[in-house]
Amino acid sequence: xxxxxxxxxxxxxxxxxxxxxxxxxxxxxxxxxxxxxxxxxxxxxxxxxxxxxxxxxxxxxxxxxxxxxxxxxxxxxxxxxxxxxxxxxxxxxxxxxxxxxxxxxxxxxxxxxxxxxxxxxxxxxxxxxxxxxxxxxxxxxxxxxxxxxxxxxxxxxxxxxxxxxxxxxxxxxxxxxxxxxxxxxxxxxxxxxxxxxxxxxxxxxxxxxxxxxxxxxxxxxxxxxxxxxxxxxxxxxxxxxxxxxxxxxxxxxxxxxxxxxxxxxxxxxxxxxxxxxxxxxxxxxxxxxxxxxxxxxxxxxxxxxxxxxxxxxxxx
Numbered sequence: 001x002x003x004x005x006x007x008x009x010x011x012x013x014x015x016x017x018x019x020x021x022x023x024x025x026x027x028x029x030x031x032x033x034x035x036x037x038x039x040x041x042x043x044x045x046x047x048x049x050x051x052x053x054x055x056x057x058x059x060x061x062x063x064x065x066x067x068x069x070x071x072x073x074x075x076x077x078x079x080x081x082x083x084x085x086x087x088x089x090x091x092x093x094x095x096x097x098x099x100x101x102x103x104x105x106x107x108x109x110x111x112x113x114x115x116x117x118x119x120x121x122x123x124x125x126x127x128x129x130x131x132x133x134x135x136x137x138x139x140x141x142x143x144x145x146x147x148x149x150x151x152x153x154x155x156x157x158x159x160x161x162x163x164x165x166x167x168x169x170x171x172x173x174x175x176x177x178x179x180x181x182x183x184x185x186x187x188x189x190x191x192x193x194x195x196x197x198x199x200x201x202x203x204x205x206x207x208x209x210x211x212x213x214x215x216x217x218x219x220x221x222x223x224x225x226x227x228x229x230x231x232x233x234x235x236x237x238x239x240x241x242x243x244x245x246x247x248x249x250x251x252x253x254x255x256x257x258x259x260x261x262x263x264x265x266x267x268x269x270x271x272x273x274x275x276x277x278x279x280x281x282x283x284x285x286x287x288x289x290x291x292x293x294x295x296x297x298x299x300x301x302x303x304x305x306x307x308x309x310x311x312x313x314x315x316x
Contacts, residue, residue: 009087012080013081016093016142019076019100023138024275026311027131031271034179035264038062039124045075045115070111073134077104092290093144100137106130132169133277139279145287147235152292161285161294164222166216168278173256174208175274184262187265190255202276205258212251219281226284226293233291239284 003110033039041059042048046065075101084097107130114123167224178184183201185194191209193202226233257266288294 004198009083010081012093013142013145015076015080015083016019016097016138016145019073019080020138020142020279021132021134022069022073022076023135024279026066026073026271027135027275028268029069030131031176031179032264032268033062033066035072035267037063037239040115042067042115045112046168048245067111070108074104075133077101077138079140079294081288084141085097092149093141096137096140096144100134100141100186103130103133103137105155107134120214124180125177128173131174134274135279136169136282139282140286143283144290147287147290149290150292152295154290154292156286156295158225158294160222160225161220161288163217164215165278167211167218167283168274168281171208171211172278174211174273177205179267179271180209184257184267185253187258188261190258212254216247216251219277220244222284226288230291230293231286233287236284236287236291236293239287243277243280243284245272246280250274250277290308 033041036059040058041057041061041063044050046067048060048067051064077097081097081101084093087093107127110123110127110130114127138186181201181204183204186197186201187205193205223240223244226236226243230236230240250270253266253270253273257263257270
């Protein structure tokens with residue numbers, strides 16, 4: 001193996017994990033920009049009022065910092081893709097790494113368009129969706145750099161995993177719609193909203209809470225399923241436990257935030273939890289997919305070679 005390939009394989013897991021962490025920070029900080037009404041703190045792009053460095057105005061500083069974080073994410077995502085293409089040990093990481101590069105290009109374009117369009121609802125929504133795709137892509141890439149892909153002939157992942165992971169994304173989007181509608185403070189009660197609030201905003205809140213109940217149930221069922229059925233997949237049980245804890249903590253943060261009339265700090269914590277739930281569910285599903293964990297052929301029946309391969313999940 002050439003020194004170039006060796007270096008790429010050595011750096012690939014670190015780059016992929018760094019990309020995932022940076023993408024998570026980008027989403028959470030982007031939420032803070034929205035919550036503090038700083039989305040138009042910089043009326044031009046890519047500079048901010050013609051400036052590159054720190055700015056005295058709070059809203060401009062928030063928006064420009066968000067752009068700097070996006071620049072860091074871009075560098076990490078591209079570097080991860082280059083390392084994935086050059087390396088050979090984790091071929092499964094190449095496609096999600098290249099997919100993430102495509103997503104970050106679209107994300108940058110939408111970020112610029114959002115500023116030009118004055119934070120219009122369609123561009124903000126599209127920007128959010130690509131942000132979720134970015135977090136998902138970096139998470140899948142990171143898992144693929146750490147876990148081997150086990151060849152199986154049957155379907156690799158069951159319906160529950162796909163439904164639960166999709167539900168986490170829908171839940172995140174529904175919460176973001178509440179924020180974008182500036183309806184965070186219009187339902188300071190639980191489980192229902194006060195009767196004297198605008199009907200449209202109350203309906204949006206109740207829709208989000210209904211989705212939260214269904215998505216939470218699906219995610220908890222997925223975590224239990226992984227704990228019980230994926231015991232042979234190294235790393236699956238800790239991730240399943242983390243998913244269950246995050247679902248409960250995020251639900252609690254949402255309830256407390258609503259009762260306190262959604263202070264910015266609580267909103268950020270709630271969205272940070274929701275993003276963590278999404279990333280963790282994607283990570284768990286990726287582990288199961290790589291291992292073929294829901295294949296009718298159980299891991300224990302796949303022979304010693306499969307067991308040896310699973311034992312190296314985090315060892316290479």
